[in-house]
Amino acid sequence: MALKLVVIGAGMASGRAMEHLIEANDELYDITLFGAEPRGNYNRIMLSPVLSGEKSYEEIVTHDAAWYEAHGVACRFGERVTAIDRMRKVVISEKGETPYDRLLIATGSAPFIIPVPGRDLDGVLAYRDLGDVNRMLGYASKPGTKAVVIGGGLLGLEAAAGLKARGMEVTVVHLMGHLMERQLDASAGYLLQRELERRGIHVICGANTREIRGEGKVEAVLLEDGRVLEADVVVMAVGIRPNFGLAQSCGLKYNRGLLVNDEMKTDDPEVFAIGECVEHRGVCYGLVAPLYDMARVAARNLLGFHETFEGAETSTKLKVTGVDLFSAGDFAEGEGREEIVYRDAMRGIYKRLVIESDRIIGVVMYGDTADGGWFFQKLKDREDISAIRDTLIFGPAYAGGAALDPMAAVAALPDDADICGCNGVCKGKIVAAIRGGAETLEAVRAVTKASASCGSCTGLVEQVMALTLGDGFSVPSAKPICGCTDLTHEDVRRLIKSRELKSMPAVWQTCGWKTSCGCHVCRPALNYYLLADWPEEYHDDPQSRFVNERNHANIQKDGTFSVVPRMWGGLTNPRELRAIADAAEKYNVPTVKVTGGQRLDLLGVRKEDLPAIWADLNAAGLVSGHAYAKGLRTVKTCVGTDHCRFGTQDSTGLGVALEKRMWGAWTPHKVKMAVSGCPRNCAEATCKDVGVVCVDAGFEVGVAGAAGMDVKATEPLAKVAGEDEALEIIVAFVQLYRENARYLDRPYKWVAKVGMDWVRERVVDDVEHRRELVRRFDLSQKVFQKDPWAERATPATERAYAPLADLTQEAAE
Amino acid sequence: MIAQHRWIDIGPLAEIPVRGARVVKTRFGCVAVFRTATDEVFATSNACPHKGGPLSEGIVHGRKVTCPLHNWVFDLETGEAEGADEGRIETFAARIDDGRVLLDRALLVKGVA
Ligand code: SRM
Ligand SMILES: Cc1cc2nc3c(=O)[nH]c(=O)nc-3n(C[C@H](O)[C@H](O)[C@H](O)COP(=O)(O)OP(=O)(O)OC[C@H]3O[C@@H](n4cnc5c(N)ncnc54)[C@H](O)[C@@H]3O)c2cc1C
Ligand code: SF4
Ligand code: FES
Numbered sequence: 001m002a003l004k005l006v007v008i009g010a011g012m013a014s015g016r017a018m019e020h021l022i023e024a025n026d027e028l029y030d031i032t033l034f035g036a037e038p039r040g041n042y043n044r045i046m047l048s049p050v051l052s053g054e055k056s057y058e059e060i061v062t063h064d065a066a067w068y069e070a071h072g073v074a075c076r077f078g079e080r081v082t083a084i085d086r087m088r089k090v091v092i093s094e095k096g097e098t099p100y101d102r103l104l105i106a107t108g109s110a111p112f113i114i115p116v117p118g119r120d121l122d123g124v125l126a127y128r129d130l131g132d133v134n135r136m137l138g139y140a141s142k143p144g145t146k147a148v149v150i151g152g153g154l155l156g157l158e159a160a161a162g163l164k165a166r167g168m169e170v171t172v173v174h175l176m177g178h179l180m181e182r183q184l185d186a187s188a189g190y191l192l193q194r195e196l197e198r199r200g201i202h203v204i205c206g207a208n209t210r211e212i213r214g215e216g217k218v219e220a221v222l223l224e225d226g227r228v229l230e231a232d233v234v235v236m237a238v239g240i241r242p243n244f245g246l247a248q249s250c251g252l253k254y255n256r257g258l259l260v261n262d263e264m265k266t267d268d269p270e271v272f273a274i275g276e277c278v279e280h281r282g283v284c285y286g287l288v289a290p291l292y293d294m295a296r297v298a299a300r301n302l303l304g305f306h307e308t309f310e311g312a313e314t315s316t317k318l319k320v321t322g323v324d325l326f327s328a329g330d331f332a333e334g335e336g337r338e339e340i341v342y343r344d345a346m347r348g349i350y351k352r353l354v355i356e357s358d359r360i361i362g363v364v365m366y367g368d369t370a371d372g373g374w375f376f377q378k379l380k381d382r383e384d385i386s387a388i389r390d391t392l393i394f395g396p397a398y399a400g401g402a403a404l405d406p407m408a409a410v411a412a413l414p415d416d417a418d419i420c421g422c423n424g425v426c427k428g429k430i431v432a433a434i435r436g437g438a439e440t441l442e443a444v445r446a447v448t449k450a451s452a453s454c455g456s457c458t459g460l461v462e463q464v465m466a467l468t469l470g471d472g473f474s475v476p477s478a479k480p481i482c483g484c485t486d487l488t489h490e491d492v493r494r495l496i497k498s499r500e501l502k503s504m505p506a507v508w509q510t511c512g513w514k515t516s517c518g519c520h521v522c523r524p525a526l527n528y529y530l531l532a533d534w535p536e537e538y539h540d541d542p543q544s545r546f547v548n549e550r551n552h553a554n555i556q557k558d559g560t561f562s563v564v565p566r567m568w569g570g571l572t573n574p575r576e577l578r579a580i581a582d583a584a585e586k587y588n589v590p591t592v593k594v595t596g597g598q599r600l601d602l603l604g605v606r607k608e609d610l611p612a613i614w615a616d617l618n619a620a621g622l623v624s625g626h627a628y629a630k631g632l633r634t635v636k637t638c639v640g641t642d643h644c645r646f647g648t649q650d651s652t653g654l655g656v657a658l659e660k661r662m663w664g665a666w667t668p669h670k671v672k673m674a675v676s677g678c679p680r681n682c683a684e685a686t687c688k689d690v691g692v693v694c695v696d697a698g699f700e701v702g703v704a705g706a707a708g709m710d711v712k713a714t715e716p717l718a719k720v721a722g723e724d725e726a727l728e729i730i731v732a733f734v735q736l737y738r739e740n741a742r743y744l745d746r747p748y749k750w751v752a753k754v755g756m757d758w759v760r761e762r763v764v765d766d767v768e769h770r771r772e773l774v775r776r777f778d779l780s781q782k783v784f785q786k787d788p789w790a791e792r793a794t795p796a797t798e799r800a801y802a803p804l805a806d807l808t809q810e811a812a813e
Numbered sequence: 814m815i816a817q818h819r820w821i822d823i824g825p826l827a828e829i830p831v832r833g834a835r836v837v838k839t840r841f842g843c844v845a846v847f848r849t850a851t852d853e854v855f856a857t858s859n860a861c862p863h864k865g866g867p868l869s870e871g872i873v874h875g876r877k878v879t880c881p882l883h884n885w886v887f888d889l890e891t892g893e894a895e896g897a898d899e900g901r902i903e904t905f906a907a908r909i910d911d912g913r914v915l916l917d918r919a920l921l922v923k924g925v926a
Binding site for chain 2 (some may be wrong): 515516517518519520523524542543544546547550551555557558559799800803804805806807808810811
């Protein structure tokens with residue numbers, strides 16, 4: 001006669017256990033399955049796609065009526081077990097008693113509801129089962145519904161994304177400083193937040209809920225800091241508690257969860273327990289992978305084997321379509337721990353491995369999680385990674401000693417490996433295009449769009465071409481920065497970002513510089529890249545700057561210097577002019593000249609006089625004009641609406657505003673701007689790096705003009721109605737240039753490489769991206785917008801600018 | 814010549830920036846005194862043989878300096894221009910003693926290298 005097995009809880013763990021059991025032996029047990037929910041086992045983790053509308057409930061059912069029937073499982077759905085009598089070996093439910101020989105408890109966990117006033121109001125929901133989903137959907141039918149999700153963890157964010165997809169206005173309130181702090185570090189949390197905000201989900205971190213308000217039903221959520229968020233529905237997703245009250249009341253041992261041994265037995269040998277309700281070796285799990293292991297072990301042991309569950313590492317993904325994140329293990333920083341970090345700010349990719357004693361102990365990935373499983377396997381296997389450490393972060397494609405040969409690495413990439421991140425072109429597609437006759441880079445670009453945007457993957461595309469075409473194609477060798485390295489500017493910029501290289505020695509070391517301290521070609525470039533990428537961490541190195549930038553004055557052919565104070569937008573006044581005249585006399589300046597940039601140049605100043613002349617000019621309010629800098633030079637303007645009968649907008653005002661906002665910023669090459677008040681264009685705005693032409697309807701912003709060795713008209717970037725928007729777009733354009741151009745490329749050269757479309761997408765179309773650029777520009781300006789003259793108009797600089805010794809009176813013998 | 818008298822103390826090493834230079838005035842023009850990343854000192858004539866560029870304003874890398882005007886590169890030990898450029902700068906003996914920079918008195922005699 002078959003034994004009676006009673007299963008309490010028709011959830012994910014019990015479903016899996018029954019499968020294992022029945023598969024091995026259909027006869028041994030008569031199974032009775034109790035479920036408090038009025039339905040059978042389904043795939044709980046797929047509730048989020050049901051909520052968002054990407055799946056239907058029917059699609060996530062794991063065991064249907066036919067399955068239970070075929071395997072003789074007596075179903076008692078919608079019937080809660082209220083007590084267990086272990087002496088008499090019966091479970092008690094609403095409909096009476098059911099005897100058992102063996103009991104399997106799999107009651108899962110219960111959502112934790114924070115004890116704030118108003119938690120019982122109508123409209124406050126948890127997120128645990130299909131009932132919750134249906135209730136949420138009930139609210140979604142009314143347009144304009146506002147939802148507040150309390151909890152920015154996995155569940156909360158899936159709920160938020162689902163509600164958003166159903167058309168609600170969603171705000172996530174999270175107690176901690178960044179989202180999913182149990183799975184993600186701050187960097188990945190930030191990327192995630194940015195992505196959610198881009199989708200229109202409002203996120204508030206570091207916010208504590210004080211109260212939920214409403215008359216009978218939810219109306220608002222009140223935060224500790226006094227903010228009030230309107231809400232028609234509140235979803236609480238702040239955590240779960242193992243659900244083991246039943247076991248507790250029948251005297252089974254428990255701690256944080258119902259205690260089980262490695263065989264998944266409770267302290268009663270007839271009673272097994274699995275799933276989220278248990279505590280095993282001090283751990284309560286909240287993800288299905290380990291629960292499935294428990295289910296298998298319990299099933300085997302119910303069959304009389306002695307198998308063990310020894311605990312498991314878990315990994316997490318977030319099931320929000322289009323958001324790729326992966327996390328596993330312990331990613332906290334700590335002594336003896338090292339980390340390998342890879343970032344691609346442009347593509348929003350972040351990967352971090354935490355290493356301890358040559359083993360991966362933690363993985364956090366955002367944006368590109370393709371290699372998550374591979375890392376996770378190494379983590380679980382406790383594999384020694386020292387031999388592949390250098391290329392580990394690049395994943396399996398690079399592993400196994402292929403590091404030094406990029407061709408082998410490319411050859412090892414699978415067909416679906418992304419080559420061109422901007423346009424999402426994978427290797428297979430490129431290979432197909434080449435086989436289809438695209439045998440030049442331009443042809444591949446035309447057919448696939450690979451490398452047609454930012455161009456940073458050009459090298460990879462060429463390598464794919466070389467691999468596919470064999471001898472028929474030779475990779476044009478990329479030009480290294482200089483003799484100190486084989487790497488190109490682009491390579492080095494990428495490594496500075498991805499490896500977080502924040503000092504010149506770090507670059508030399510990591511990139512294998514062949515010289516001890518670089519040369520006059522690479523050092524100024526590196527100095528620029530480092531200060532542009534790490535404005536807050538890197539310290540400018542004057543000895544790696546060309547003479548003019550080091551001395552903050554232009555050197556002349558006779559070794560004297562020129563001094564050019566700023567005249568904002570070309571404006572000056574009697575006081576400034578008087579100060580300039582006085583300085584010219586006092587320091588015997590041989591030439592005073594009006595420059596082509598609408599200001600005055602004092603030429604022929606002796607180096608030792610520089611600090612003093614600066615101090616005099618500073619006293620009249622004049623600051624450095626950076627006429628020597630790879631940075632913002634002049635903003636030329638015309639007289640505009642103030643005086644001119646044709647003026648359409650305040651061109652002078654906009655020019656001054658631009659100059660005030662942007663002066664002091666270092667750039668890959670010099671940047672010149674102009675604003676003309678009407679299309680007559682008296683400020684010559686159409687041949688500048690950035691030129692604005694005012695028209696009746698607003699501002700036409702053009703970029704990438706030139707009038708030096710090449711003469712080129714600007715290309716239209718955007719037409720905007722307001723001055724603020726014009727300003728924002730220009731700041732974003734300059735920041736994009738600062739972050740991406742190679743050193744000594746003027747904007748017109750850089751734009752020719754990346755394409756206007758690519759630029760426009762980032763600084764005009766994608767407003768979020770634009771704001772991010774502006775934010776980073778402003779951050780950098782906090783550090784760099786300081787008058788270098790004022791900083792150097794000191795006795796110390798005066799001494800440093802003078803000869804170290806005067807030996808003219810010294811005797812020879 | 815007595816040993817002690819051979820060297821002139823021109824000042825503390827700390828007054829010369831690492832990978833930088835200072836000038837010392839003499840009756841025959843300025844001498845550039847360079848300090849390398851490894852705290853070696855070199856003294857050469859300050860004027861570039863190309864068009865007189867002030868070498869003390871150049872970028873110092875390894876034991877070399879690049880002229881700030883047109884990028885000729887000179888070896889600080891031998892004074893020879895590198896690569897295709899032809900020219901040579903005068904070099905003078907220099908050393909460090911107890912944190913002070915000492916120059917060879919010979920540089921005060923025109924025509925002695
Ligand atoms: C002073 C000034 C000439 C004048 O007397 O008007 C000037 C003087 C110099 N220019 Fe210029 N440029 C001056 C306006 C221009 C302009 C006109 C303009 O800005 O409207 C141009 C063409 C526009 C452009 O840049 O596209 C101009 C195109 C150049 C170029 C070529 C740049 C290019 O990308 O092709 C160089 C060389 C370089 O920067 O590599 C250059 C470089 C220089 C340098 C810095 C040469 C050098 O490295 O020593 C000159 C320094 C002289 C000194 O000691 O002060 N200068 N230069 C002008 C200063 C403007 C200011 O107020 O800051
Ligand atoms: C929205 C959502 C998304 C998730 N996403 C993921 C994910 O992406 N990846 C992942 O690994 N995990 C995810 N999880 C967690 C995962 O669903 C749980 O770890 C898993 O369902 C736990 O399985 P279980 O069998 O222990 O409990 P459950 O699946 O919760 O099953 C327990 C069942 O027991 C019933 N029950 C409780 N008490 C009684 C009683 N007294 N009598 C009768 N029946 C009772 C409950 O009603 C419930 O149906 C998600 C969870 C949710 C809610
Ligand atoms: S055009 Fe400019 S760079 Fe040329 S000589 Fe005149 S100022 Fe100097
Ligand atoms: S003056 Fe030195 S290189 Fe021209």
